Every structure is written in C-alpha cells, then in structure tokens.
Amino acid sequence: MPRLVLLRLLRLATLLIGVSVLAFVLVRNSPIDPVQAYIGADVNITDEQLARLREQWGLDRSPVEQYLAWAGTLVQGDFGTSTLYKAPVLDVMGARFGASLALMGVAWTMSGVLGYLLGVAAAMHRGRLADRVVSWYSYTLSATPTFWLGIVFLVVFSVWLGWFPVGLAGPQGVPATDVTFAQRLHHFVLPALTLSAVGVANIAMHTREKMTDVLNSDYVAFARARGETTAQIFRNHGFRNSVVPATTLQFAYFAELFGGSVLAETVFSYPGLGSTLTEAALGGDVPLLLGIVLVSALFVFTGNLIADVVNAATDPRIRRRA
C-alpha cells in the first residue's frame, strides 16, 4: 500500500512537470504578446520602458532558460502577477478557488449520492418504469450541452418564475463584504443545480451496469434461493460491490467536473476559477492562465490519485498485489 502511494506520487510529479512544460510551450507560442497585452491601450509608454519590461520578464532569453526561470519561481510559490487584475496570481486564484470549490463540492456530493441511488433503483427494477426513466434521463443529460442546460435553467427559474437572480455571486452594486450568506446562497443554487443535474447521468449509468452485473451473478442467485429478500441482497451483496466502483468513478470525474464548472460559472457569471480562466485566456493574461491550468491539473491528478488509492484500499485483490 505505501509503495503504491509512493509510486503514484512520483508519477503525479512527472505528470505535473509534463503539464507545466506543455502549458508553457503552448502559451509562449501564442500570437498574443504578453507585453502588449499588459500595457493594453496605454499609448504613453516609451520603447525604452517596453524594452525594460521585456528584460524584466526575461522575454529576451531562450525558451529553455525562460521555462527554468518560471518553474523556479513557481517552486518558490510565486506564480507571477496577473496582468488583468494587477495583483499576484496566487491572490487572484485564492479568492476564487473557494467559490469554485464550494460549487464543485456541492455538485460532486449531490450528483454522487443521487446518481448512485438512481443507478441502484434502475438496476433493481430493470426493464420497468423506474429503469426506463433513469436510463432516459441519463442518456438525454449526457447528450446535453452543460452551458445550454444552465441557460434553460435561467430561462425557467429566473425569467419565468423569478425565483432566482440572473447571475453573479451576490447582488449587484453591493460590496462583497456586505453580501449576506442567504444572498450568496440565492446566487449559488442554479449553478450548483446545473452541475449536479449533469453529473448524475454519468454515475447513474455506471452504477446501473455494475449493479446489474452483481444481481445477475451466481452468488446473488444463490442468496435468493436461500430466501434473502431484495433489501437483504442489496445490503449483503449489492452495496459493497457497487459503492466502490461508484466512488472511484466519482473521483475520476474531477476533470469533467472542472470543465463543467468553467461553463456553469460563465453562464451564471459566478466569480469562480472557471469564469476567471475564460477571462484570462480572452484577455491574454498569461500568468493567470498558466496558474489556473496548473491548479486544475493538480486538482484532477489528485482526484485520480484518490481514486486509485480508494480502489486499492478497499479491494483486497489489488491491495495484496501492491
């Protein structure tokens, strides 16, 4: 077990280096000049100041030197300065990461629990109405553009019913510190609902398949022959065999969750990491863009790592091999 975790951590380190190299190369080759993006429409800047900026940012050195210099400052915890917000990238990200984490956390938990229950219900009533409804829902939702679902929720709940405001994490014109928790919650519901509704599909489909396999197995046929009730079969055989793959799957879902939150945050103008990423990329804010890409990769790798460890810790067959 410790060996497995160590190996995985090593792999995670090489992957993170890979991501940073990849992101750096991609961003450096973009047609957007970071210096131009930084000064924007400011015409009062002299060529001399431009040259000094270039030198200060190391743009006159070779790409490898630039990468090493950048990676060196990263390791020291310095992600550079956001050109859009004129503030350290870490501060900009820190303020928004919490908002994103709350959104993704709620959506992740809700979709996980609900999706698992729906999947179990579908498998237990295979071929009947409950199964058809769950399958139909999962199928349709997995074909639905996340951002469009958000827009439809806006149309239905905000415009027609008037229950929720149209976007933003707090009411407009009120300083962030004066926003009450209730107001915050009010602006939080629709993006969380969108992300949860999409997330349910994935886990429900997989749990349904896994549970069907379990119910079709010889040991469940034998349990039934012994006279176990459906509830007993679920408790004694179904639950353990289906909850581990569901958990693993849900941790491996981090990547899609992050992508979904970029879309949901943009639709609802929710000030999280995702909508900031869109802003940074559209506004040519290279340090902020790189910072968010790295954080998102770390987030996803951590999810995959947890999935592996959960798998190994709960499955004695894998545990013994590791």
Added chain:
Amino acid sequence: MNAPPDPRLHSRSRPRPRLRARRDVVVSLSVVVLLVVCVIAGHLLLDDAALRPNSAPRSSPPGVEHPFGTDHLGQDLFTRVVKGLALSLGIGVLTAAISTAVSAVLGICAALLGRRVDGVVSWLIDLSIGIPHLIFMILLAFTVGGGVPGIVLGIALTHWMSLALLVRADVKQIRGAEFILVSRGLGRSPLFIARRHVLPLVLPQLLVGFVLMFPHVILHEAALTFLGFGFSPQTPAIGILLSEGMPHISSGMWWLAVFPGLALLLLVLGFARLGDRVRTVLDPATSNG
C-alpha cells in the same frame, strides 16, 4: 459470464436479442441519416436572405412564418440553427476522424513496439486525461489564436485517449497470434504487420470509436465557441447563437436560448444512440442496454 437469460427476451412477442440489437442499429442509423440529410439539404436550400437584417419582423416569437422565431435584428432563427448544425457536422466529422487516427497510431504503436514505447504512450494518456478537456482546448485555442484550426486541434487532441486504450488492449491480444509471429519470422517490418495484419482487425473498433466520439466532439465545439474561443461571431455556429441569445433572455426572448440547444441535443442524442447500438451488435459482451 453466465448471466441468467432475461425471460422477457424469450417470449414470442419479442425478437431474439441479437436480432433486436441489429434492428435497433438499423432504426438508429435511419434516424441519424435522416437528420443529416435534412440538415445538409436545409443548409443548401435555405436562403441566406433570411439572415439579412430587416427582412423580417424583429424579435418575433415562433410562428408559422418563422418556426423558431427571429432575433433582435430580424434574422430567421430556424435558418441559422440549420446552418449551425451543418457546421457542427462538418467540424465533427473532420475532428473525430483526426482523433480516431491518433488513437489508432498510438494504440497500435504502444502494443507492437515494445515496453518503452508502451510506457511513453501510457504516460501521454495519463497526461492528457489529467488536464480537464475544456482547459486543454482553451489553451490550444489560445496558442493557435482561435478559429477552425484551434477547434479542430484542441478537440482532436483531447478525445483520443479512451479509444487508444481500447486499441492497445485489442492489439495486445492478437500480437501473439501465429500469423503475426510467422510474419515477423519472415522479417516483415512492424509497419507492414501493423498495416496488413493489425489494422484490418481493429477497424471495427475504430469505426465504433469514431461514432461514439462524434457526439462529444460536437458538444465540445459548441462549448468552446460559446466561451468565445471557437468560431468568430460572424459564423452561424450553435455556440455563437446561444451566446448571442443570452443577453436577450431576460427580456423574455426564450426561443433564442432554447431552440439552438435543443436542435444540437437531438443531433448529439441520435449519434450517441447509434454508437451504443453498433457497439452492442459488434461486441455484445461489454455492453448492456
């Protein structure tokens, strides 16, 4: 696995499972073909005049004249949606084809060229899975500068992983077969073996992979365009229609937000259904549905 047969499948009113699966494929295929033909025909037949401003009443709700309504400039939404779907189809075919090719090459190389190549490929797969698709696409679009190359490259490079894993597993199963060992003994190069012996055998897998990839590709293109990294605002792409419609929904113009997405959803659903059903016929063991 010896699952007990479902009793319903043996009643007289239903065809046997194998036949039923084939019939389902035919049904799905017909639906998809019909959809595609309609979209292409609409794209060719619908008049661009409907897109010129002032040719129709502005902001009119769906009606007989304009089935999906018109926007604030008086453009017919139905025409724009059909053109948008045609664009999605084109991008989808191109991108899914490139992505399938990448999976085939990397999957076969990983299985045939020894452990070191296998290790590199699986590291690449882990790396590509680790960056959220959408973020990788945004990065690539940022590098290429948006537009069609950014979309195609970004989406093609984020959708090859699962198919590559399947291809690798398939090839690993057949690489020890006698006909390949004989071919190798005769001094054939790995390229020859890959082309003559391996590729024909994984072709069905690639075909299913292509069809299954298609809906994801279309969805991601729409999302990327919606965020502002894909097609330029002059293009009638579904993502553009939706992002243009967004500011108008608070004034009650719901049709601008609902119809483009609904049309895209139907197209995606058709292809996803087809892909799943083809997989059921070709490989009944790993699928159930």
